[in-house]
Amino acid sequence: MDLSRPRCRPWRKLVLLASLLACGIHQAFGQMFISPDSLIGVKGFRTVLVLENASQDAQEYSWHRGAEDTVENMIVSYKPPSNSWLSGPMFSGRENVTKLGDLVIRRSAFTDTGNYTVRVDTGNETQRATGWLEIQELESNPEIWVNTSSVVEDVDSVAAICYTNATNVRWYVDYTLVSSNDRMTISPDLKNLTIHRVTRQDRQLYCEIDTIMEIPRRSEILSLTVAYGPDEVLLSTSPSIFKGVLSAKIGSQVDMACTAFSVPSPKYHWSHNGSLLSFSDASITLPSLAWEQMGRYRCIVDNPVTQLTMYREFQIQTPREEHSCCCKQRFLHLRSQSDLRYDIFPDFSP
Template identity: 35%
Template sequence: MALPSETFLRAGSRCKRLLLTATLLASVAADELFLYPENLNRVLGTSIRWRVYGAPTGDVNFTWYRGNGSIEANMLVSYTSSPPSWIPGPVNTGRENVTEQGYLTITELEFGDTGDYTAVVASTEGSQEATGQIQVWEKLFQPNITVSTASVVEYVDIVNFTCQPNNTSDLQIQWYLNYFPVSQGYQWALSSDNRTLSGWVSRSQNGPYYCEVSNPATSQRSTFQNLQIYYGPDFIDMNSIPLLHLGTIKAKLGSSINIYCQTVSQPACLYQWLLNGTALATTNSTLSIRSMSWEDVGTYRCIAENPKTQLILYSTVTLKVYEPSLPILKPPYAISQRMVVFLSIGVSLILLSLIGTFIFHLLS
């Protein structure tokens, strides 16, 4: 009966030189018998123990062989339970032994210990056989990481990372950014052996960067590498006291004024101020006027420059004198000349009519 392969495990100790990964294969005469290593990953100088499951009890003989099969010339060690006795085989190096339970132990593991191992269990009920396989892997050392430049401009400069393993055996290389795997795509390019990672970066990708080397048994990662990323300015935000409204500041003569020119960039921007096209002495992001006069009235321009990205932005505001609005007085009611003539004629006619009526009554 065949058993599935054991998952390769990683060894965590840094002092280890060799690690062991075992893949189990069981076969044979009885369905119950199979082998299982007590520890899958071991180091040079330590031991591994093969457990035997499904063996009968009572008077049992355990014999272990190197290789797939019970060839006498490949016998490692044999144990007889009655009377208890141990017999080393032709290929026994002194590092192999068997316990009373039939478990095989190998001390001071070497690369030559890689391969198949066969256990034969003999009892009055018959003989059973099972085979397992172990693989010894090299202990990986910490790789070195180098970078072409530690300071880059966002979206512009190409940075190259190189991973340099300190092992000569076959291994895999994986790159990580902020602890997440980096794969080849529109931003990153990998060399055929994954030893070089190249690409552009954004401001959030300053690191850490590192590479990890691995084999089926263990892995080691390099030291961290961080980048200095230059970016911006993306925009200028203008504010002021008194408040800026629609690009205009209105203030009274003699009042204090602060105009703020704010940007987001790395490194911080260099600032220059112009008043009506003439450069001012201020090089800060804030322009302060202690007591406003007529000479301060005009258009102010803030120019922000990032010396690393060489990006330049500017914005303007207009400073005016505050003039309070006066109440609007309605003009008095006026009558046109034509209307005056019309009214005069009307009044005269009315008077003449009244006089005529009065005379008529008198004569009557």
């Protein structure tokens, strides 16, 4: 099959297209011919034998099985002026002739293989042409295999095999056609793909082949589960944090929450002044802030599959004016306790 040769005329919209073998030769002599001379059709698909350089004032097109245009070999004939057609002994019920004289065979079968002869009558002359049609089986979809479907980003690799007899194999990763690069390698026979460093974008994987007349056939789509993250810990609080400090009054409510992008979903832990808290949720609420709840808080996020851990921390303090007032009250309280000690022990002097 030579796809580089010119075509005599554009193909109309067909289910099946064929290559042109000898169009240039026929066109040079201006004689009628079947395009192409040798056509490969696919079982179960529609096949069209296109008539080229036929007389424009044709009064009848008749198609025949074999190399002769005898009455016994006639499939069907069509008369454009009267828009009538007549079936012959070789008519199977699947053939039809277009207004341009092309023969259409629906649901092509292996028994359709053979020579076809067309006769065109103009009233003044008769033209004849013969072509060969071969019906072949469409190759089945290729099968695909991968060594693993659960991987860790930037750590694991994936090896895939496309099981097919085709020589033209294409690989798609996340529905994008790929080729060998610094992250992927495709074998010389195109049937093996290795992704050396899997990323989170490598979610779907499949191979595709071209069969008869370049009809593509695709394998099943395999989904990869790529573990990644956490990438970043995002912290949200009420009241808001400013320069790493959350200012809140004693007795007020404090809400703290952190999130992270990670697959699978990460685990959350909280610590207060270096001590791990019993909370295992992404958020904590302190309904009435107490003195002992002041200090440094840390939200810890870890992914048990990737074994990556990240954290964000901040400080809870009272507002500056309240902090000064409270310190003064505590000082006066301690001072009063000291004076009381002097009254109980008058002889004691510090």
